[in-house]
Amino acid sequence: MIEMEYKITSYCERDTATLAENLESEKFPNMVICLMGDLGSGKTIFTKAFAKATGIDEDITSPTFNIIKEYPNGELPLYHMDVYRLEDCKEDIGIEDYFDKGGVTIIEWADMIMDKLPDERLDIKIRVIDENTRIIKLIPYGKVYEDICEVIS
Numbered sequence: 359m360i361e362m363e364y365k366i367t368s369y370c371e372r373d374t375a376t377l378a379e380n381l382e383s384e385k386f387p388n389m390v391i392c393l394m395g396d397l398g399s400g401k402t403i404f405t406k407a408f409a410k411a412t413g414i415d416e417d418i419t420s421p422t423f424n425i426i427k428e429y430p431n432g433e434l435p436l437y438h439m440d441v442y443r444l445e446d447c448k449e450d451i452g453i454e455d456y457f458d459k460g461g462v463t464i465i466e467w468a469d470m471i472m473d474k475l476p477d478e479r480l481d482i483k484i485r486v487i488d489e490n491t492r493i494i495k496l497i498p499y500g501k502v503y504e505d506i507c508e509v510i511s
Protein backbone atom coordinates (compact mmCIF):
# COMPACT_ATOMS: atom_id res chain seq x y z
CA MET A 359 0.00 0.00 0.00
CA ILE A 360 1.32 3.46 -0.88
CA GLU A 361 1.29 5.66 2.19
CA MET A 362 -0.13 9.10 1.60
CA GLU A 363 0.52 12.01 3.84
CA TYR A 364 -1.13 15.40 4.12
CA LYS A 365 0.79 18.05 5.98
CA ILE A 366 -1.01 20.95 7.63
CA THR A 367 0.49 23.72 9.73
CA SER A 368 -1.63 24.81 12.68
CA TYR A 369 -0.70 28.26 13.96
CA CYS A 370 -3.05 28.32 16.93
CA GLU A 371 -5.54 26.24 18.90
CA ARG A 372 -8.35 27.45 16.61
CA ASP A 373 -6.59 26.03 13.52
CA THR A 374 -6.47 22.61 15.16
CA ALA A 375 -10.13 22.92 16.16
CA THR A 376 -11.05 23.84 12.59
CA LEU A 377 -9.29 20.74 11.28
CA ALA A 378 -11.26 18.65 13.78
CA GLU A 379 -14.52 20.30 12.67
CA ASN A 380 -13.73 19.64 9.02
CA LEU A 381 -13.07 15.99 9.75
CA GLU A 382 -16.21 15.80 11.85
CA SER A 383 -18.28 16.88 8.87
CA GLU A 384 -16.98 13.77 7.04
CA LYS A 385 -17.69 11.38 9.91
CA PHE A 386 -19.27 7.98 9.35
CA PRO A 387 -20.15 4.99 11.57
CA ASN A 388 -17.04 3.08 12.67
CA MET A 389 -14.65 5.89 11.81
CA VAL A 390 -11.37 5.50 13.70
CA ILE A 391 -9.06 8.47 14.30
CA CYS A 392 -5.66 7.80 15.88
CA LEU A 393 -3.97 10.78 17.51
CA MET A 394 -0.22 10.67 18.06
CA GLY A 395 1.89 13.43 19.56
CA ASP A 396 3.61 14.51 22.75
CA LEU A 397 1.90 15.76 25.87
CA GLY A 398 0.49 19.21 25.15
CA SER A 399 0.54 18.83 21.38
CA GLY A 400 -3.24 19.23 21.03
CA LYS A 401 -4.80 15.77 21.01
CA THR A 402 -7.49 16.68 23.53
CA ILE A 403 -8.08 20.09 21.90
CA PHE A 404 -8.76 18.20 18.65
CA THR A 405 -11.12 15.77 20.39
CA LYS A 406 -13.06 18.53 22.17
CA ALA A 407 -13.67 20.40 18.90
CA PHE A 408 -14.72 17.20 17.14
CA ALA A 409 -17.13 16.33 19.96
CA LYS A 410 -18.67 19.80 20.03
CA ALA A 411 -19.21 19.72 16.26
CA THR A 412 -20.94 16.34 16.67
CA GLY A 413 -23.42 17.98 19.03
CA ILE A 414 -22.03 16.59 22.26
CA ASP A 415 -22.77 19.11 25.03
CA GLU A 416 -20.77 17.43 27.78
CA ASP A 417 -17.32 18.69 28.53
CA ILE A 418 -14.73 16.32 27.12
CA THR A 419 -12.15 15.63 29.78
CA SER A 420 -9.09 13.55 29.28
CA PRO A 421 -10.08 9.97 30.11
CA THR A 422 -6.61 9.19 31.41
CA PHE A 423 -7.80 7.33 34.48
CA ASN A 424 -10.54 5.28 32.90
CA ILE A 425 -9.01 4.87 29.41
CA ILE A 426 -12.36 4.98 27.55
CA LYS A 427 -15.23 7.45 27.82
CA GLU A 428 -18.41 7.11 25.79
CA TYR A 429 -20.49 10.08 24.68
CA PRO A 430 -23.70 8.64 23.23
CA ASN A 431 -25.68 11.84 22.67
CA GLY A 432 -24.18 13.33 19.52
CA GLU A 433 -25.09 12.75 15.87
CA LEU A 434 -22.97 9.62 16.21
CA PRO A 435 -21.71 8.12 19.47
CA LEU A 436 -18.16 9.12 20.32
CA TYR A 437 -15.72 6.77 22.04
CA HIS A 438 -12.80 8.78 23.39
CA MET A 439 -9.78 6.79 24.53
CA ASP A 440 -6.54 7.85 26.10
CA VAL A 441 -4.35 4.77 26.17
CA TYR A 442 -1.32 6.42 27.75
CA ARG A 443 -1.73 4.49 31.00
CA LEU A 444 -2.75 1.24 29.38
CA GLU A 445 0.59 -0.40 29.97
CA ASP A 446 -0.12 -0.30 33.73
CA CYS A 447 -3.30 -2.16 33.09
CA LYS A 448 -2.90 -5.90 32.82
CA GLU A 449 -6.37 -6.93 31.73
CA ASP A 450 -7.57 -6.63 28.16
CA ILE A 451 -10.15 -3.84 28.13
CA GLY A 452 -11.53 -4.73 24.71
CA ILE A 453 -10.50 -1.65 22.75
CA GLU A 454 -11.12 -3.46 19.46
CA ASP A 455 -14.78 -3.97 20.38
CA TYR A 456 -15.38 -0.25 19.89
CA PHE A 457 -14.20 -0.10 16.29
CA ASP A 458 -17.38 -1.67 14.90
CA LYS A 459 -19.98 -0.42 17.39
CA GLY A 460 -21.29 2.20 14.99
CA GLY A 461 -19.75 5.32 16.48
CA VAL A 462 -16.57 7.32 15.99
CA THR A 463 -13.47 6.26 17.95
CA ILE A 464 -10.78 8.82 18.76
CA ILE A 465 -7.66 7.42 20.41
CA GLU A 466 -5.07 9.62 22.11
CA TRP A 467 -1.56 8.10 22.23
CA ALA A 468 -2.63 5.55 19.60
CA ASP A 469 1.02 4.82 18.81
CA MET A 470 1.18 2.95 22.13
CA ILE A 471 -1.26 0.32 20.85
CA MET A 472 -0.18 -0.05 17.21
CA ASP A 473 -0.88 -3.80 17.25
CA LYS A 474 -4.53 -3.18 18.23
CA LEU A 475 -5.35 -0.51 15.63
CA PRO A 476 -7.59 -1.45 12.70
CA ASP A 477 -6.07 -1.67 9.21
CA GLU A 478 -8.41 1.07 7.97
CA ARG A 479 -8.07 4.27 9.95
CA LEU A 480 -6.80 7.84 9.95
CA ASP A 481 -3.56 8.55 11.76
CA ILE A 482 -2.99 12.14 12.85
CA LYS A 483 0.54 12.92 13.96
CA ILE A 484 0.98 16.24 15.75
CA ARG A 485 4.42 17.74 16.21
CA VAL A 486 5.06 20.71 18.48
CA ILE A 487 7.12 23.40 16.76
CA ASP A 488 6.76 26.22 19.27
CA GLU A 489 4.22 27.48 21.79
CA ASN A 490 1.43 27.92 19.24
CA THR A 491 2.64 26.14 16.11
CA ARG A 492 2.00 22.50 15.33
CA ILE A 493 2.76 20.46 12.23
CA ILE A 494 -0.08 18.04 11.71
CA LYS A 495 0.28 15.06 9.40
CA LEU A 496 -2.77 13.17 8.21
CA ILE A 497 -2.00 9.61 7.14
CA PRO A 498 -5.01 7.74 5.76
CA TYR A 499 -5.18 3.95 5.61
CA GLY A 500 -7.91 2.80 3.24
CA LYS A 501 -9.86 4.42 0.41
CA VAL A 502 -12.53 6.01 2.61
CA TYR A 503 -9.92 7.85 4.66
CA GLU A 504 -7.91 8.81 1.57
CA ASP A 505 -11.01 10.41 0.07
CA ILE A 506 -11.73 12.29 3.30
CA CYS A 507 -8.18 13.67 3.36
CA GLU A 508 -8.55 14.81 -0.25
CA VAL A 509 -11.76 16.64 0.66
CA ILE A 510 -10.54 18.39 3.77
CA SER A 511 -6.89 19.15 2.99
Ligand SMILES: Nc1ncnc2c1ncn2[C@@H]1O[C@H](COP(=O)(O)OP(=O)(O)O)[C@@H](O)[C@H]1O
Nearest residue numbers: 368369370371374397398399400401402403490
Ligand atom coordinates in the same frame (compact mmCIF):
# COMPACT_ATOMS: atom_id res chain seq x y z
N1 LIG B 1 -1.81 25.09 17.29
C1 LIG B 1 -2.26 24.52 18.42
N2 LIG B 1 -3.07 23.43 18.35
C2 LIG B 1 -3.51 22.84 19.48
N3 LIG B 1 -3.22 23.25 20.73
C3 LIG B 1 -2.43 24.33 20.86
C4 LIG B 1 -1.93 25.00 19.72
N4 LIG B 1 -1.16 26.06 20.16
C5 LIG B 1 -1.19 26.02 21.48
N5 LIG B 1 -1.96 24.99 21.93
C6 LIG B 1 -2.14 24.66 23.35
O1 LIG B 1 -1.53 23.40 23.59
C7 LIG B 1 -2.27 22.69 24.58
C8 LIG B 1 -2.71 21.35 24.04
O2 LIG B 1 -3.25 20.63 25.10
P1 LIG B 1 -3.96 19.23 24.93
O3 LIG B 1 -4.90 19.27 23.78
O4 LIG B 1 -4.54 18.88 26.26
O5 LIG B 1 -2.71 18.30 24.59
P2 LIG B 1 -2.63 16.71 24.57
O6 LIG B 1 -4.02 16.15 24.72
O7 LIG B 1 -1.99 16.39 23.26
O8 LIG B 1 -1.73 16.36 25.72
C9 LIG B 1 -3.45 23.56 24.97
O9 LIG B 1 -3.11 24.30 26.13
C10 LIG B 1 -3.59 24.51 23.76
O10 LIG B 1 -4.13 25.75 24.11
Ligand SMILES: [Mg+2]
Nearest residue numbers: 401402420466
Ligand atom coordinates in the same frame (compact mmCIF):
# COMPACT_ATOMS: atom_id res chain seq x y z
MG1 LIG C 1 -4.84 14.71 26.07
